[in-house]
Amino acid sequence: MPTVSPPWAYTLQLPHDPRAPRIARATLRTVLAAHDLADLTPTAELLAAELLANAHLHTAGPYALRIRSAEPGRLRIAVWDTDPRVPPGFPAEPAVPPDDAENGRGLRLVQACADAWGVSVLGEPGTAQAGKLLWAECPPLH
Numbered sequence: 001m002p003t004v005s006p007p008w009a010y011t012l013q014l015p016h017d018p019r020a021p022r023i024a025r026a027t028l029r030t031v032l033a034a035h036d037l038a039d040l041t042p043t044a045e046l047l048a049a050e051l052l053a054n055a056h057l058h059t060a061g062p063y064a065l066r067i068r069s070a071e072p073g074r075l076r077i078a079v080w081d082t083d084p085r086v087p088p089g090f091p092a093e094p095a096v097p098p099d100d101a102e103n104g105r106g107l108r109l110v111q112a113c114a115d116a117w118g119v120s121v122l123g124e125p126g127t128a129q130a131g132k133l134l135w136a137e138c139p140p141l142h
Helices: 020-036 038-058 106-113
Strands: 008-014 063-071 074-081 116-123 131-138
Touching: 008 020, 020 038, 020 063, 038 063, 038 074, 038 106, 038 131
Parallel strands: none
Antiparallel strands: 008 063, 063 074, 074 131, 116 131
16 A cells, blocks of 8 residues: 655656666566556556657666656656757657557557656756656556
8 A cells, every 4th residue: 555645756766778768667666566556557658758758768877767746647658868860750750650660659558548748948958957758658557
């Protein structure tokens, strides 16, 4: 039985390691189960997987998974990384990749599955708070 009521938040710092996204998804599942939000796991894990993959593939530094619930049944998944450049099409309409492309569909999945999504640029390169935070909210439980 959970003893903490919203708002709550967790941040998992991750090294630039190919195992990091898998560890982050396992942590996400554990946090959601602990807060009786297991019903959100499939959507939350998909959103996290796409945002984590972008951070791992398109940046060279560390990144972090942030999980936050500001109100009951509402969950925000965010990934911070050190690169302040915002991916093309985020948070607007992501580009449609060619049919034969092997990648480029992740942000469209985020858009399709999230209730809301966005980005915050946190500073200039070389500053303590440099980077960006891409986030997506799971649709609330009914």
